[in-house]
Amino acid sequence: MTSNALALPAPGAGALRRHPLVERYAPILTIVLALIAIWYVAALLMNLSLVRDGFEREEAPYTVSDLIEGTMSAERPLLPAPHQVIAAFADSVFGYAPTAPRSLVYHSAVTLSATLLGFALGALLGIALALMIVHSRVLEKSLLPWIICSQMVPILALAPIFVVVLGAMGLQGLLPKSIISAYLCFFPITIGMVKGFTAPDPMQLDLMRTWSATSRQVLAKLRWPSAVPYLFASLKVAISISLIGAIVAELPTGGEAGIGARLLAGSYYGQTIQIWSALLAAAILASGLIAVVDLAEKIVGLRMGARP
Amino acid sequence: MTLQLPKSLKPNDPGVTLRGDGRESFAARNQPVHMSNEAAAAVESVSTPRRLAVDVRNVSLTFETSDGKVDALANVSLEIAEGEFVSFIGPSGCGKTTMLRLIADLQQPTSGTLLVNGMSAEQARLARRYGYVFQAPALFPWRTIEKNLKLPLEVMGFSDSEQNSRAARYLALVNLTGFERKFPWQLSGGMQQRVSIARALSFDPALLLMDEPFGALDEIVRDHLNEQLLQLWDKTGKTVLFVTHSIPEAVFLSTKIVVMSPRPGRIIDVIDCDFARDRTLEIRETPEFLKIAQRVRTGLRAGHSYDE
Numbered sequence: 001m002t003s004n005a006l007a008l009p010a011p012g013a014g015a016l017r018r019h020p021l022v023e024r025y026a027p028i029l030t031i032v033l034a035l036i037a038i039w040y041v042a043a044l045l046m047n048l049s050l051v052r053d054g055f056e057r058e059e060a061p062y063t064v065s066d067l068i069e070g071t072m073s074a075e076r077p078l079l080p081a082p083h084q085v086i087a088a089f090a091d092s093v094f095g096y097a098p099t100a101p102r103s104l105v106y107h108s109a110v111t112l113s114a115t116l117l118g119f120a121l122g123a124l125l126g127i128a129l130a131l132m133i134v135h136s137r138v139l140e141k142s143l144l145p146w147i148i149c150s151q152m153v154p155i156l157a158l159a160p161i162f163v164v165v166l167g168a169m170g171l172q173g174l175l176p177k178s179i180i181s182a183y184l185c186f187f188p189i190t191i192g193m194v195k196g197f198t199a200p201d202p203m204q205l206d207l208m209r210t211w212s213a214t215s216r217q218v219l220a221k222l223r224w225p226s227a228v229p230y231l232f233a234s235l236k237v238a239i240s241i242s243l244i245g246a247i248v249a250e251l252p253t254g255g256e257a258g259i260g261a262r263l264l265a266g267s268y269y270g271q272t273i274q275i276w277s278a279l280l281a282a283a284i285l286a287s288g289l290i291a292v293v294d295l296a297e298k299i300v301g302l303r304m305g306a307r308p
Numbered sequence: 309m310t311l312q313l314p315k316s317l318k319p320n321d322p323g324v325t326l327r328g329d330g331r332e333s334f335a336a337r338n339q340p341v342h343m344s345n346e347a348a349a350a351v352e353s354v355s356t357p358r359r360l361a362v363d364v365r366n367v368s369l370t371f372e373t374s375d376g377k378v379d380a381l382a383n384v385s386l387e388i389a390e391g392e393f394v395s396f397i398g399p400s401g402c403g404k405t406t407m408l409r410l411i412a413d414l415q416q417p418t419s420g421t422l423l424v425n426g427m428s429a430e431q432a433r434l435a436r437r438y439g440y441v442f443q444a445p446a447l448f449p450w451r452t453i454e455k456n457l458k459l460p461l462e463v464m465g466f467s468d469s470e471q472n473s474r475a476a477r478y479l480a481l482v483n484l485t486g487f488e489r490k491f492p493w494q495l496s497g498g499m500q501q502r503v504s505i506a507r508a509l510s511f512d513p514a515l516l517l518m519d520e521p522f523g524a525l526d527e528i529v530r531d532h533l534n535e536q537l538l539q540l541w542d543k544t545g546k547t548v549l550f551v552t553h554s555i556p557e558a559v560f561l562s563t564k565i566v567v568m569s570p571r572p573g574r575i576i577d578v579i580d581c582d583f584a585r586d587r588t589l590e591i592r593e594t595p596e597f598l599k600i601a602q603r604v605r606t607g608l609r610a611g612h613s614y615d616e
Contacts, residue, residue, distance in 0.1 A: 201446065203442050203443075203444060203446040204448065206414055206440070206442070207440065207442070208463070209413075209414060209433070210412055210414070210438070210439070210440040211436060211459075211460045211463045211464060211511075212433055212434045212436060213463045217463050221448075221459065221462070221463070222448070225448070225450045228450075304449075304450035305449060305450050305451070305452065305491035305492075305493070307493060
């Protein structure tokens with residue numbers, strides 16, 4: 001942060017505090033630094049007994065600084081230190097060809113493809129269900145309880161069943177994972193779009209009626225555009241859920257590839273650093289996906305006359 | 309008092325042909341707006357067809373609410389000839405907006421018959437015979453001003469070139485040329501309401517229904533728009549039905565003023581207003597103007613005391 005601050009043009013401390021860049025990033029950086037500090041302390045405390053046991057087993061003499069050093073560089077620590085995670089992450093991202101099975105880029109790409117397909121399927125399903133619910137009260141009464149029930153069953157229990165049943169039907173690889181992902185992410189889209197399709201002002205609906213517009217015209221020219229803000233709000237929730245769905249789906253599929261498979265393999269072999277770097281990859285993927293939806297929302301918003 | 313003949317009435321039109329006896333000549337003199345039972349009976353005795361824009365006969369509308377029935381309109385009869393400018397004035401709950409909504413087929417009467425342009429209200433709506441201006445502009449915020457104006461034209465399937473020429477023509481009519489590509493939020497409230505008037509006129513309906521269109525605007529903007537509206541009415545020869553709370557506005561704009569009273573909603577007076585069609589705001593200082601305003605006020609007060 002100091003180097004950052006020095007790079008700023010304003011020399012005085014007071015001026016520095018009011019600089020827009022400082023105002024914008026200082027709070028975030030403070031939190032990040034505090035978290036990293038807490039993380040280091042936690043790593044030290046949690047790994048301490050592990051390292052001490054190691055020294056005592058070998059009956060080697062050790063100092064306090066040996067202990068501290070040990071907690072920061074253990075091979076299979078309870079909690080790896082941040083720099084270990086980042087080093088392992090950087091190694092598995094840049095150390096291998098992107099198609100190599102040890103590359104995190106490869107695993108992320110596998111998970112990403114399942115996420116995107118699942119997200120697309122879930123969005124289509126979610127919008128279709130919302131249309132049906134808005135279209136008829138009978139469908140609302142018959143569909144909505146089932147839609148809500150579907151989200152009450154834990155996906156961890158359902159995922160293996162999906163995989164087995166779909167496998168028996170000859171579906172393997174990408175599609176079962178995407179279906180599990182879609183199953184999780186359609187829900188917020190349905191709920192959001194039901195709200196969105198019913199968002200138009202009664203006056204706007206009356207206007208369409210005075211022009212004797214068909215219900216299809218009302219949908220295309222009024223209900224659909226009114227629902228767009230709701231669509232993006234629910235897409236942002238749905239895209240991170242669909243990533244979680246894809247990762248969860250990779251756990252029972254045996255896991256040859258994907259972030260979920262990396263997590264599973266890591267926990268099998270006690271490779272905590274591998275687990276944490278896979279988690280880091282998932283977090284980066286999720287932020288990237290949300291950023292893309294955000295960008296799409298901004299572009300659409302500008303085209304639809306949103307106030308800048 | 310001389311009757312201001314709308315341009316659309318031909319000299320041989322039965323609407324202005326008097327018959328022998330006094331009762332009927334009374335009816336004809338008060339043509340084309342009626343409210344009293346004798347007058348209604350007299351109208352029915354005139355068997356030849358008349359060019360009526362709106363013909364309301366014994367219309368009632370009863371709402372079922374949690375504390376019993378509410379008579380929004382009780383046995384109302386009214387005739388409006390083509391080319392008239394008729395104001396509906398009365399306190400809240402007197403059914404003036406309901407009246408407009410019934411004529412627009414946005415609501416249906418409990419009993420009675422209602423003809424618009426000689427057909428049922430529903431047929432008239434399906435045939436797009438009227439334009440409706442609401443209390444709020446009700447522009448679609450995601451459409452530019454030009455696209456808002458084109459919305460009814462799109463719904464009604466006008467060709468692209470026709471849409472373009474009409475949008476330009478009607479924006480010019482309400483003095484908003486140059487604002488085509490602006491979004492609604494970039495315009496003031498008065499400008500937005502002018503867009504909504506242009507939108508209601510864009511498909512050239514013979515009948516214009518306006519529900520307190522200037523209610524939310526300040527006095528100065530309101531005066532200005534009132535003048536513009538009169539010029540527009542004079543230029544286009546449309547029939548205008550105009551709901552208002554303001555006595556001066558009603559007297560200034562109208563050829564007929566329909567005074568209404570609540571609980572149950574009914575017509576208590578119909579007043580002729582014979583100022584020249586190209587009247588200016590200055591007539592508001594004349595004794596004739598004040599006399600009519602006084603009669604409207606008396607009617608409103610009578611309706612109110614009847615209730616207590």
